[in-house]
Amino acid sequence: MTDVLIVGEGLxxxxxxxxxxxxxLTFKCIxxxxxxxCSRVAAGLWNPIVFKRMTESWMAHVLIPEMKRFYADAEKRMGTRFLYEMPIVRALPNQEAQKSWNIKSVNALAEWIQAADGLPDDAWKFTSAFPCRGYVNQTGYLDVNAFxxxxxxxYAACYQNEIFKYPQLTIxxxxxxxxxxxxxxxxxCEGYRVSENPFxxxxxxxxxxGELITLESETLTFTNAILNSNGFLIPQTNGEYTLGATYTWDFNDEAPSLEGYQALKEKAESMVKxxxxxxxxxxxxxxxxSDRRPIIGRHPVYEPLLVCNGLGAKGVMLAPFILKQLFEHIxxxxxxxxxxxxxxxxxxxSG
Ligand SMILES: Cc1cc2nc3c(=O)[nH]c(=O)nc-3n(C[C@H](O)[C@H](O)[C@H](O)COP(=O)(O)OP(=O)(O)OC[C@H]3O[C@@H](n4cnc5c(N)ncnc54)[C@H](O)[C@@H]3O)c2cc1C
Structure with a gap:
């Protein structure tokens, strides 16, 4: 008997x-x-700041140290690199926004952001979007596919590549x-397909x-920062860039769409000169x-049944902490x- 059977093969x-x-603990995975x-296309960014409100993202001060420890440990265990730390260069629309950023960089958000004065400008010189900017530290991206x-x-010996069939489960x-x-x-751990899970x-x-696209340019050469304005541009290790992302609540499938392409093209044109x-x-x-928080824990009736879902747009940052908490709880x-x-x-x- 194993301790845990995992269903899913995403993040x-x-x-x-x-x-x-x-x-x-022992496990098998189907x-x-x-x-x-979803996990296969994710850009993998983590970011302690909610730019719209200029506040700290929920629990960032706990989640970020835990996620860094977790992925660094996994890198060491598996001998593969997938965690890339680099600052975000955030475009700011005017001097007023710049002033407010600089004030927050020495009080409320001092742990995370800093004024751009005197910092290297490698990434910034390629963008045309806005006249002002600020830096976010302790950010970067996880190459989710590589992870x-x-x-x-x-864990190949524990993994079976097949679709889980609910009627075959005995509880x-x-x-x-x-x-x-x-x-x-x-x-x-089924992502949005949990909608088909009868339990x-x-x-x-x-x-x-969400949709993303790869941007290729011979003249774009920054490698040490993520650009962010009305989208993000992340340098990849092969010299290309990941540009994203769109948010659509009304959709029929997960395939890339014409509207998505158009929206990404507009982001690219506004960010890259x-x-x-x-x-x-x-x-x-x-x-x-529905409340933008993860959902973890036991089924209300069947004790051996657990779920991890609701990772939304922040799975990279959330998953290590909440899954550790879940198994400490269990x-x-x-x-x-x-x-x-x-x-x-x-x-x-309702049973
Ligand atoms: C365009 C885009 C950009 C994103 N960018 C970021 C980002 O920058 N940073 C970030 O943190 N997050 C990002 N995300 C969100 C991130 O991808 C998710 O938070 C995370 O990947 C969710 O992981 P999951 O394992 O819960 O779900 P999923 O990735 O959906 O994984 C579920 C897995 O289970 C499998 N599965 C489901 N049902 C069954 C079954 N019955 N039998 C067998 N297998 C099954 C699926 O095939 C899949 O492999 C992005 C998402 C998108 C779409």
Whole structure:
């Protein structure tokens, strides 16, 4: 009997594998890539600042140290690089915004942001969007594809590439059985496809489609910062850039669309003043929850059934902390933060 059977093979499932391994818990994983592309297309950014309100992102001071520790440890364990720390250069529309940024950089947000004066200008000289700018520190991106590929390879002996079939699940009081596998717990990390899961289809998701594109330019050469104005531009290790992202609440599928392409092209034109080409558009559906917080914990009736969902647009930053908390809660009865616990939605479950 294993401790945990994981369903899914996206970011949440892969983070779960490392969290379980760190706690010496055994696991198997059943996942199929065709059900959701979300993690595979993600830009992988983490950012402690909500630019719209110029406030600290929820729990950033806890989430960021934990995520850095977690991914650095996974890099070391698997001998692969996927975490790239670099500042965000944020475009500001006018002198007033610049002044307010500079004030926050020495009080409320001093831990995270700084005034641009005197800082290297490599990335900034390529953009035409706005006259002013500020820097965000302790940011960067996770190469999510590299992290998933490395994780599935590292734990290949525990992984089965197939679609999970719900009717084959038998639930006992303190364990489950699935196609000959016995496990104490099963955790569903299915992204937006949880809507098809008969045990958790009641959790309130508000999925958001997102699209990204690759930008190629011979004259664009910055490698050490992420540009952000009405979109973001992230330098990749192969000399290309990831440009994103769109947010669409009304959609039929996760495939890249003409409207998405147009919106990304406009972002590129407003951000980059050198000639460029756009290629490889891609789309995915973010599993956002109705209150924009993750959803983790036990099923209200079937104790061995667990879920991790609602990672929305911030899975990279959220997953390591909340999954560690979930398994501390399950195995040691430690506290589970009310803001992320599935308990807050139990009243929506009607049996
Ligand atoms: C365009 C875009 C840009 C983004 N940029 C960022 C970013 O910069 N930073 C950030 O933190 N986040 C970003 N995100 C969000 C991020 O991708 C998500 O928070 C995260 O990937 C969600 O991971 P997940 O594992 O919960 O879900 P998913 O990625 O949807 O993974 C679910 C997995 O389970 C599999 N699956 C589902 N059902 C079954 C089944 N029945 N049987 C077998 N397998 C199954 C699916 O195929 C998939 O592999 C972005 C998302 C998009 C779409």
């Amino acid at each position: 949440a499932a892969c983070v779960t594998m490392h969290v379980l391994n760190n706690r010496n 996942g199929h890539p065709n059900q959701s592309s 998933i590929n490395a994780t599935l390879k590292f 006992h009081a303190h364990s489950i059985e699935y196609a000959g596998l016995k496990s104490k717990y099963i955790i569903f 958790f289809n009641w959790i309130p998701l508000k999925p958001v489609k 050198t000639p460029f080409k756009l290629k490889a558009p891609r789309g995915g559906i973010r599993p956002a929850s 195995t040691q009865s430690l506290w589970l933060d009310d803001a992320v616990a599935i308990k807050r939605f139990y009243k929506k479950y």
